[in-house]
Amino acid sequence: DAGVTQSPTHLIKTRGQQVTLRCSPKSGHDTVSWYQQALGQGPQFIFQYYEEEERQRGNFPDRFSGHQFPNYSSELNVNALLLGDSALYLCASSLGRASNQPQHFGDGTRLSIL
Amino acid sequence: LAKTTQPISMDSYEGQEVNITCSHNNIATNDYITWYQQFPSQGPRFIIQGYKTKVTNEVASLFIPADRKSSTLSLPRVSLSDTAVYYCLVGDMDQAGTALIFGKGTTLSVSS
Numbered sequence: 001d002a003g004v005t006q007s008p009t010h011l012i013k014t015r016g017q018q019v020t021l022r023c024s025p026k027s028g029h030d031t032v033s034w035y036q037q038a039l040g041q042g043p044q045f046i047f048q049y050y051e052e053e054e055r056q057r058g059n060f061p062d063r064f065s066g067h068q069f070p071n072y073s074s075e076l077n078v079n080a081l082l083l084g085d086s087a088l089y090l091c092a093s094s095l096g097r098a099s100n101q102p103q104h105f106g107d108g109t110r111l112s113i114l
Numbered sequence: 115l116a117k118t119t120q121p122i123s124m125d126s127y128e129g130q131e132v133n134i135t136c137s138h139n140n141i142a143t144n145d146y147i148t149w150y151q152q153f154p155s156q157g158p159r160f161i162i163q164g165y166k167t168k169v170t171n172e173v174a175s176l177f178i179p180a181d182r183k184s185s186t187l188s189l190p191r192v193s194l195s196d197t198a199v200y201y202c203l204v205g206d207m208d209q210a211g212t213a214l215i216f217g218k219g220t221t222l223s224v225s226s
Contacts, residue, residue, distance in 0.1 A: 043216045
């Protein structure tokens with residue numbers, strides 16, 4: 001039973017560029033959430049997708065956008081990259097309609113901005 | 115979502131029992147308490163979740179007093195591999211895909 005998979009594992013970009021990160025949820029899960037984790041901090045919620053729509057959003061600018069595909073996989077896009085966007089980006093999946101089901105995390109994409 | 119407070123760090127030795135307490139004074143009726151473990155360069159891993167009293171699984175126990183304003187994660191006989199950051203989260207898990215609110219967590223260091 002495959003867990004949450006993310007790609008790529010590492011990425012280096014320069015300021016002003018754009019990046020796309022990808023996530024495949026755990027088998028059977030239909031909800032995907034994205035988190036940003038800066039060094040030494042806990043993960044911060046970016047947004048969540050369910051039924052191909054953004055359902056919740058954290059305190060992140062519009063430079064952060066996403067998409068969910070019919071197979072429940074998801075992408076996170078970040079435009080006009082800033083140095084402060086350097087972080088570990090985590091994807092978590094869950095079963096949207098089930099109660100008390102914990103979110104399962106992938107191991108993230110380490111994004112470095114030069 | 116209720117805010118949580120937990121110690122920044124704890125130290126222990128192999129074979130000891132470790133108890134990490136989390137305060138959540140404003141916990142709501144529908145809120146569950148969930149603990150995650152995170153190793154460096156990995157995503158958080160679900161450890162245990164509970165609503166009231168005591169929950170036990172193969173990894174840990176979670177003790178929740180009657181007023182639910184705090185909870186204690188108990189790790190029996192820790193080993194070096196239990197060195198990690200532990201996060202306590204509180205939220206309404208009955209809502210579809212609740213957005214998890216993480217604090218800074220508790221960094222547990224286990225020594226031999």
